[in-house]
Amino acid sequence: DTAVSQTPKYLVTQMGNDKSIKCEQNLGHDTMYWYKQDSKKFLKIMFSYNNKELIINETVPNRFSPKSPDKAHLNLHINSLELGDSAVYFCASSPLTANTEAFFGQGTRLTVV
C-alpha cells in the first residue's frame, strides 16, 4: 500500500510544452505539499495545501499551478516548460497538526529538452 504516490515517475518533454504531475495520498492527511529538488539535491518547498486551500506559495513562477480537487489529491500543472524546470518534484503529505513530519512520494524526475 503506497502512502503517497506520484505519477509519472519520469517525464521527458520539450521546452514550451504543458505537463501535469499527479499526487495522491491514502494516509488521511489534511495537508499536502510540492517540493522541488534541483540538480544539486537541494530541496525547497513550492506549495502547501490544507484541505484543498492554498497555504504556502513560495514565490514560484505563475507557470506552476497546483490544483487540489480533494484533500487526498494535489496535482501540479506546469505551463510553457523551460530548461530550468528540470528537477525532481516531490509530493508530500502530513497531518494538520503543526510541526509534524511529512511523508514523501517517490518523486517525479522532469527533464525538459
Add this chain to the structure above:
Amino acid sequence: AQSVTQPDIHITVSEGASLELRCNYSYGATPYLFWYVQSPGQGLQLLLKYFSGDTLVQGIKGFEAEFKRSQSSFNLRKPSVHWSDAAEYFCAFTGGGNKLTFGTGTQLKVEL
C-alpha cells in the same frame, strides 16, 4: 534567518565503522528537527525526529541523533555502518508550522 546547515557534502566510511553526520540549525526558539534519508532514485524516508523531551532520539535502521541546544546541533549517528546505508541524508526542521526547511544534504559512501 532560519536555516539548517550540513557542513559535510560528502562522507566516506568503511563498512562496520561508526558514522556521525553533522547538522546545525539557526532558529530563535526550539525547532522541530528531522533526519530524512534518500536512496538513489527514491523518495525521502524519515529516519527520526525530535520534538521535545529526551535529547537522544532513536530512529529506524539503527540510527540515533542527539539534540544539543547549546551547540544548535542535531547530529546523526550510527555505531556500525552497513553498505546499504549509502545514500543522501538530509537534516530538516520546522519552526512554527508544517513547512520543512532542509539542509543541503550529505552524501554517504560506504567502502566495502
